[in-house]
Amino acid sequence: xxEHQHTLLCRHWTQFxxxxxxxxxRYAPPRQVDVLDLALDVTPDFKNRRVSGTATITFQTMxxxxxxxxxxxxxxxxxxxxxxxxxxxxENTDRALLIRFEKPIPALRKxxxxxxxxxxxxxGLYFRxxxxxxxxxxxxxxxxxxxxxxxxxxxxxxxPNEFFTSSITCHVPKGMTVLSNGRRxxxxxxxxxxxxxxxxxxxxxxVNYLISLVAGYFKKITEKHGDLSMxxxxxxSEFAEAxxxxxxxxxxxxxxxxxxxxxxPWAKYDQVCVQDFNWGGMENTxxxxxxxxxxxxxxxxxxRSSQGLVAHELAHQWFGDLVxxxxxxxxxxxxxxxxxxxxxxxxxxxGRDHMLYGLYRDMKSITGRSNDVVPMVNRxxxxxxxxxxxxxxxxxxxxSWILHMIRSTLGxxxxxxxxxxxxxxxxxxxxxxxxxxxxxxxxxxxxxxRMFDQYVYHAHHPELKISYSWDSKAKLAKLSVKQEQxxxxxxxxxxxxxxxxxxxxxxxxxxxxxxxxxSEDFYxxxxxxxxxxxxxxxxxxxxxxxxxxxxxxxxxQLADPKDVVGRLLAVEALxxxxxxxxxEKLKEALVxxxxxxxxxxxxxxxxxxxxEHAFEALVSSPRQKDARVRRQVLSDLGSFYKPAAxxxxxxxxxxxxxxxxxxxxxxSLAGFGxxxxxxxxxxxLASSSYRHQLAxxxxxxxxxxxxxxxxxxxxxxxxxxxxxxxxxxxxxxxRGLAYLARNEDDKSAVRRFLIERCxxxxxxVKQAALDALGELGDxxxxxxxxxxxxxxxxxxxxxxxxxxIEKLRAGRKPVDDFKNLRQEVNELKKSNESxxxxxxxxxxxxxxAYPEKPGKGKKKSD
Ligand SMILES: [Zn+2]
Numbered sequence: 001x002x003e004h005q006h007t008l009l010c011r012h013w014t015q016f017x018x019x020x021x022x023x024x025x026r027y028a029p030p031r032q033v034d035v036l037d038l039a040l041d042v043t044p045d046f047k048n049r050r051v052s053g054t055a056t057i058t059f060q061t062m063x064x065x066x067x068x069x070x071x072x073x074x075x076x077x078x079x080x081x082x083x084x085x086x087x088x089x090x091e092n093t094d095r096a097l098l099i100r101f102e103k104p105i106p107a108l109r110k111x112x113x114x115x116x117x118x119x120x121x122x123x124g125l126y127f128r129x130x131x132x133x134x135x136x137x138x139x140x141x142x143x144x145x146x147x148x149x150x151x152x153x154x155x156x157x158x159x160p161n162e163f164f165t166s167s168i169t170c171h172v173p174k175g176m177t178v179l180s181n182g183r184r185x186x187x188x189x190x191x192x193x194x195x196x197x198x199x200x201x202x203x204x205x206x207v208n209y210l211i212s213l214v215a216g217y218f219k220k221i222t223e224k225h226g227d228l229s230m231x232x233x234x235x236x237s238e239f240a241e242a243x244x245x246x247x248x249x250x251x252x253x254x255x256x257x258x259x260x261x262x263x264x265p266w267a268k269y270d271q272v273c274v275q276d277f278n279w280g281g282m283e284n285t286x287x288x289x290x291x292x293x294x295x296x297x298x299x300x301x302x303x304r305s306s307q308g309l310v311a312h313e314l315a316h317q318w319f320g321d322l323v324x325x326x327x328x329x330x331x332x333x334x335x336x337x338x339x340x341x342x343x344x345x346x347x348x349x350x351g352r353d354h355m356l357y358g359l360y361r362d363m364k365s366i367t368g369r370s371n372d373v374v375p376m377v378n379r380x381x382x383x384x385x386x387x388x389x390x391x392x393x394x395x396x397x398x399x400s401w402i403l404h405m406i407r408s409t410l411g412x413x414x415x416x417x418x419x420x421x422x423x424x425x426x427x428x429x430x431x432x433x434x435x436x437x438x439x440x441x442x443x444x445x446x447x448x449x450r451m452f453d454q455y456v457y458h459a460h461h462p463e464l465k466i467s468y469s470w471d472s473k474a475k476l477a478k479l480s481v482k483q484e485q486x487x488x489x490x491x492x493x494x495x496x497x498x499x500x501x502x503x504x505x506x507x508x509x510x511x512x513x514x515x516x517x518x519s520e521d522f523y524x525x526x527x528x529x530x531x532x533x534x535x536x537x538x539x540x541x542x543x544x545x546x547x548x549x550x551x552x553x554x555x556x557q558l559a560d561p562k563d564v565v566g567r568l569l570a571v572e573a574l575x576x577x578x579x580x581x582x583x584e585k586l587k588e589a590l591v592x593x594x595x596x597x598x599x600x601x602x603x604x605x606x607x608x609x610x611x612e613h614a615f616e617a618l619v620s621s622p623r624q625k626d627a628r629v630r631r632q633v634l635s636d637l638g639s640f641y642k643p644a645a646x647x648x649x650x651x652x653x654x655x656x657x658x659x660x661x662x663x664x665x666x667x668s669l670a671g672f673g674x675x676x677x678x679x680x681x682x683x684x685l686a687s688s689s690y691r692h693q694l695a696x697x698x699x700x701x702x703x704x705x706x707x708x709x710x711x712x713x714x715x716x717x718x719x720x721x722x723x724x725x726x727x728x729x730x731x732x733x734x735r736g737l738a739y740l741a742r743n744e745d746d747k748s749a750v751r752r753f754l755i756e757r758c759x760x761x762x763x764x765v766k767q768a769a770l771d772a773l774g775e776l777g778d779x780x781x782x783x784x785x786x787x788x789x790x791x792x793x794x795x796x797x798x799x800x801x802x803x804x805i806e807k808l809r810a811g812r813k814p815v816d817d818f819k820n821l822r823q824e825v826n827e828l829k830k831s832n833e834s835x836x837x838x839x840x841x842x843x844x845x846x847x848x849a850y851p852e853k854p855g856k857g858k859k860k861s862d
Contacts, residue, residue: 001146001388002280002312002338025379028161028327032066033059033111035157035164038208042154043171043195044141044215049127052118055154059111065104069113072151072158073097074794077118084112097155115155122795124152128216128235128275133727133762138235140176140216142274142289144282145209147328147384156208160324163205163428171195172215179214179233181206181285183267202285204266205428207324212284214272221246225253228264233272234292241295241690245306246271248349252311255348256318256341261420265322265427271310276727276764281309283316283338293726297690300660301627307349308342315341323423326430328384329377332456333431335388336399343400353564356539357597359404360565362397367461367544369393375459375490376402377433401542402455408540410444418443433457450495455542459490462515464498466547470529477502477524477533481515484546493518494543501537502530503556510537532556532566539565548573551582558585567598575605580613587617590633599629607636615640619648623655631661638668646672653680659689663697670701681705685717688724695721696729699736711740715753731768738772747778755784767800774804782808 035057042053057071078092086102097115105111119125125143130136143153151158168180174189174196182202189196202211218233221242230253232246249271257264266286277291290313296304319337339362347355366372374380376394381387387395407415422431422439433456437448455461463485469478479500487493495516502509504526513522532553535545549557557563558570571589574582583606590602603621606614618637624630634652637645646669653665666684669677685698695717702710718725718733725733734757741750754776757769770788773781785808788801 001282001335002309003392026327026329026381026384027379029159031062031157031162032064032069033061035059035162036110037164038154038156038166038211039169040154040167040211040213041169041171042213044125044127046127046129046139046141047131048120049129049131050118050120051125051153052116053154054114054116055156056112056114057156059113061105061107061109061111063107065106067101067104069099069101071097071099071115071155072148073117073155074124074151075119075122075792076155078115078155079118080116082114084110087113117155119153121152122792124149125213126276126278131761133760133765134275135235135237138217138237138275140214140218140235140274142214142272142277143212144278144289145211145284146282147209147388150208150211158208159327160207160209161326161430163207163324163430165201165203165205166211167199167201168211168213169197169199170213170215171197176216177218177220177233179212179218179270179272179287181210181212181266181287204285206285206321210283210285210321210324212282212287212289214274214287214289218272223250225250225264225269228253228269230269231271233270234295235273235275238273238292238295241297242273244296244298245273245290245294245310248307248310249314251349252307252314252345255345256311256314259341259344259348259416260318260423261416262318262322262423262427264317266317269314269317271313281313283313283320285317285321288313288316293691293728299658299690301658303627303631303658303660307346311342311345312338315345318423323426323429323431326432328381328387329379330432331387331395332376332399332402333433333436335392335395336403339396339400340403343404353595353597356564357568357595359401359539360568360597362401363539363542366393366398366401366542367463372461373459373489373491376456398455398542402451405451405455405540405542406440406448408538409446410440414444454492454494454496458492460485462494462496462541462543464515464535464543464545464547466535466545468533468547468549472529475526475528477526477530479513479522479524479533480519481513481522482519483515483517487518496541498541498543499536499538500524501532501534502526503532503534503560504528504530532560534563534566537563537566551577555585558589561594564595564598567593567595568601571598571601571605575601575608578609578611578614583609583611583613583617586614587621590617590621590629596626596628599624599626600632603629603632603636607639610640615642615645619644627658627661630658631664634661634665635668638665638671641671646674646677650676650680659694663694666694666697667701667704670704673705678705678707678710682710682713685714686721691726692721692724692729695725696732699729699733703736703739706740708740708744711737711744711750714740715750718753727762727764730762730765731771734765734768734772735775738776742775742777747776748780750776751778751781755781758784758788763796767796770797770800770804774807777808777811779808 037058039056040053042051044051073096075094078097081087081090081099085105088100088102091098099113125141127141128134129139148158150156170178172178172195178198180200182200185199185201187196187198217236219236219239220231220233222229222231230249232242234242253264268286270287271290272287273290273292273295275292277289280291282289290309294306294309315338316334320334325331325333343355343358346358374391376398378391418440421443422436426435437452440448462483465482465484467480483493485491497512498515500511500513509526511524533549535547554570554573557566560566571586574586586602586605590599593599606618618633621633624633634649637648649665649668653662656662666681669680681698681701684694687694702714714737722730734754737750738754741747754769754772758766760766760769773785782805785801785805788797789805791798
């Protein structure tokens with residue numbers, strides 16, 4: 001899966017029923033039978049948000065006779081079960097379906113069970129219908145299996161350690177499109193119902209969580225890659241921008257096939273954009289689901305792109321789909337590969353610097369974390385979704401880095417051969433980490449025990465503190481290296497080969513130092529004092545490195561056009577100084593560097609220096625052509641609290657056409673408390689733009705301003721323009737409103753408005769309103785929230801309501817309000833006696849707000 005852009009690519013929060021409290025080790029569940037095929041025949045009821053259907057499971061018993069078969073089934077209403085081997089009885093526990101056969105089915109015998117059922121799923125299958133506030137002409141459903149949601153809409157063996165073929169027949173009104181895994185196998189109209197029945201068959205085995213059904217109104221663009229059909233579908237109202245997100249698909253497919261060395265394994269490749277998806281994307285076999293928020297208009301220039309998402313989900317068609325991790329503890333074999341091949345595609349398409357930049361940023365995000373003490377192959381997670389959220393940085397970025405270290409060691413050709421062996425050997429089957437290690441070792445003749453033990457089965461990474469000195473008499477360079485990671489628990493001392501590069505004149509001298517101790521010194525005879533010393537110059541070792549070369553070396557590094565990582569490091573190091581020369585060097589980098597990432601870093605570094613010189617450097621940097629840098633400079637200028645910064649922001653707003661950059665400037669304006677700025681923010685709030693992005697920016701600016709005088713205006717805008725906001729934007733506006741009103745004495749108008757929004761048809765808006773009531777801090781909302789807290793077990797509304805109630809009960813009033821009152825009382829106490837009356841008044845206010853017994857002195861809620 002992919003998280004939302006700028007957050008994570010691919011997964012969302014799922015409950016693991018029954019074991020949230022159980023912290024035992026996690027393993028793949030046992031299989032009672034070998035599932036051979038699953039055939040679903042389903043009819044979605046769009047109006048009532050229900051589904052009815054029949055699931056037919058063909059299986060073969062294994063070496064043990066089977067008396068009772070257990071299937072995952074979450075709140076399914078089971079109507080009828082028919083079976084090849086006769087059944088004695090069945091029981092529906094609301095979490096599982098237990099089917100008892102008349103006689104135990106002997107070993108190695110085939111059987112078939114058909115289960116007719118209905119469901120009103122809270123997860124797994126999602127409706128996007130007019131009743132929920134979506135456009136009628138865009139009406140559709142989508143499903144999500146990973147990690148364990150499929151059980152909410154059909155009975156199944158819901159774990160990744162089972163491969164089977166599958167088919168779906170879905171009955172929909174005539175004008176609708178049905179999409180699913182594999183090959184389209186037919187379509188017919190039922191004369192009785194008038195519904196269209198479309199059948200899709202996935203004839204190659206895959207796992208349960210990759211089963212997908214998307215049905216509704218869609219439009220498509222189609223392209224071919226040889227004989228392979230590739231389509232890109234969007235709801236009709238989003239179709240105008242479809243081509244922008246589809247455009248890299250063909251090149252990406254060509255690249256993946258060549259780079260991976262195994263042909264694309266499925267019958268077709270479709271991508272479908274759906275409304276309010278829970279993740280950025282999901283790699284169902286031959287049909288990736290994408291969040292419609294990936295769509296963008298060209299006016300945002302290069303600030304938005306679907307390239308990363310498209311590449312990530314496409315890479316999964318091999319890594320995750322053709323071979324699937326046996327259980328969630330090995331999820332890095334799915335997500336790490338998808339992340340790494342996305343970097344490789346960026347390197348292929350946009351140039352090597354882009355790949356290095358991706359790896360560099362991942363490295364910073366991995367090594368910048370605190371409390372990173374859990375091994376990557378981790379069996380102690382509470383629920384499967386933890387492996388995507390809590391430990392997502394490992395599954396995605398660190399997993400990708402492991403592969404990068406291996407590829408750097410083997411070289412691209414040998415790495416490709418090993419990956420091909422790994423995929424071919426395990427195709428349509430499960431993989432665990434050892435399968436990858438074995439393939440690597442067989443093909444290369446090397447051993448990878450140490451690398452896997454250190455980086456995969458143990459936690460963390462080396463933290464290197466390195467110092468350098470030059471002995472001019474002996475012509476010896478000295479490097480002292482300390483491993484500073486805390487060696488305890490699952491974190492060990494690392495043994496690795498660290499590449500070093502010295503540059504002297506036009507000579508480049510590469511050395512490798514073998515690290516194994518907590519502290520070691522290394523000496524290098526060189527012909528002359530080096531102009532630069534680079535640690536891990538090609539970025540091939542995952543480590544946190546603390547190395548501050550002398551300033552002249554930083555300047556040399558910054559001037560090296562072939563060393564993008566060196567330039568990034570130099571910019572960051574210069575950003576920690578505030579002398580004039582450093583500022584000038586940074587300014588030069590901001591204006592002239594050939595790689596946008598270095599220019600971005602230079603802008604950030606100047607912001608960090610926060611001096612008059614740094615400000616001038618930013619303000620005088622000519623208008624940047626690259627929108628990514630232009631936005632960064634503007635945002636960094638906004639962090640200087642001075643009239644000239646405000647003036648620069650206002651000026652740039654005048655000439656700026658890009659709505660995303662305008663939004664960024666609007667956000668920056670908020671910090672200035674300038675009456676003119678307030679006007680611009682109000683104007684943006686009332687404006688129209690693609691996906692209402694400018695108004696979204698204005699909402700976030702209002703939060704920063706935190707001026708209760710804006711409550712009424714915001715409330716009016718949400719009422720008037722609700723239809724223009726995306727679900728997410730609408731939700732942010734509600735939370736923003738609650739935030740602005742949180743310290744008001746009279747919150748009744750906002751409370752009433754939010755309570756009204758709790759009845760909003762759109763589930764995202766409703767959930768945001770429940771959240772907002774928690775944020776507002778008005779205990780009078782508890783009665784309403786309690787109604788939602790009695791909702792269906794496992795429903796998002798219920799958990800939002802419970803959280804909000806908890807917040808309100810814990811605070812009665814928000815913490816900062818309490819602090820403010822306290823402070824006021826203390827200040828008044830210190831001051832003149834003549835203020836006694838006011839003090840009295842304040843005390844009364846406090847007592848009223850915080851009665852000694854909960855509930856005492858509380859007004860009846862309205
Ligand atoms: Zn993914």
